[in-house]
Amino acid sequence: MNHRLQGKIEEVIGSIHKISVLDAQGWTSVVRRIFTGDRSYLLKSSYKEKYRTWLKAEAQVLKKLKENAVIPVPEYYGFIEEKDSDHLIMSFEEGMSLTAALTKAPSDIDRKSLIRSFGQFLHRFHEKEPLETLKGKGDWLDGQLMKAQTYVENGQTEGSSTLLEYLKTNKPAPVEQTMMHGDGTTDNVFVIDGEVQLFIDVAGMTVGDPRYDESLAIREFMNNTEYLSAFYEGYTRYRVTKEEFHYFDEGLYEFF
Numbered sequence: 001m002n003h004r005l006q007g008k009i010e011e012v013i014g015s016i017h018k019i020s021v022l023d024a025q026g027w028t029s030v031v032r033r034i035f036t037g038d039r040s041y042l043l044k045s046s047y048k049e050k051y052r053t054w055l056k057a058e059a060q061v062l063k064k065l066k067e068n069a070v071i072p073v074p075e076y077y078g079f080i081e082e083k084d085s086d087h088l089i090m091s092f093e094e095g096m097s098l099t100a101a102l103t104k105a106p107s108d109i110d111r112k113s114l115i116r117s118f119g120q121f122l123h124r125f126h127e128k129e130p131l132e133t134l135k136g137k138g139d140w141l142d143g144q145l146m147k148a149q150t151y152v153e154n155g156q157t158e159g160s161s162t163l164l165e166y167l168k169t170n171k172p173a174p175v176e177q178t179m180m181h182g183d184g185t186t187d188n189v190f191v192i193d194g195e196v197q198l199f200i201d202v203a204g205m206t207v208g209d210p211r212y213d214e215s216l217a218i219r220e221f222m223n224n225t226e227y228l229s230a231f232y233e234g235y236t237r238y239r240v241t242k243e244e245f246h247y248f249d250e251g252l253y254e255f256f
Helices: 003-013 049-067 098-104 108-127 140-153 161-169 210-221 225-234 242-249
Strands: 018-021 030-035 040-046 076-081 086-091 178-180 189-192 195-199 206-208
Touching (some): 049 086, 098 108, 098 189, 108 178, 108 195, 108 210, 108 225, 178 210, 210 225
Antiparallel strands (some): 030 040, 178 206, 189 195
């Protein structure tokens, strides 16, 4: 970290005593834990144009939610834009991703309990009254398909133009729009004290199609009947069909 960036960060959180680079959490950013005299913060930094756009979107969501704290997310402290990089400062949260917690769980009973908790957490979120400040313009799915088109044209995705045309012509029947995370995998929820309690990586949080969240939530255990049942013991509002799951997880998600 250069001295200029450190100075800008210290203007927000005070004098820095120690910086630790955390284990890689995907390929979109570098994540550091920053210690000051009395607490620690998380610094998330992105360098490629596409990922800088995502980081800025995440900063905007966290800033809005700091003013209306009804959704459990890290607390926003600041966003720094530089010529070749962007940096988001937020609270450091004790805990681990659900992916890590499932790996560390000592038994199937514990894994099912975690997955059930995930279902309950996502259920409560989807049942919340949508926040006006997070509503986008127009239909969410149409907007995602437009983004996918841009990614295809700019060579920024592994999704193909053939798949995209299929998705455009085979959109599922619309459902009532709800709050949604936008990348609701087991990587992006945090386990604290044995239960899923927090969303992370919220760049895509908006009002849209809850089936997308649901499909990504179950993708890691879609073929495990017991784990899937545990999830739906918690998430009781709707169960995606196989066709919907394939459209969202194996189709739309390929572009993001």
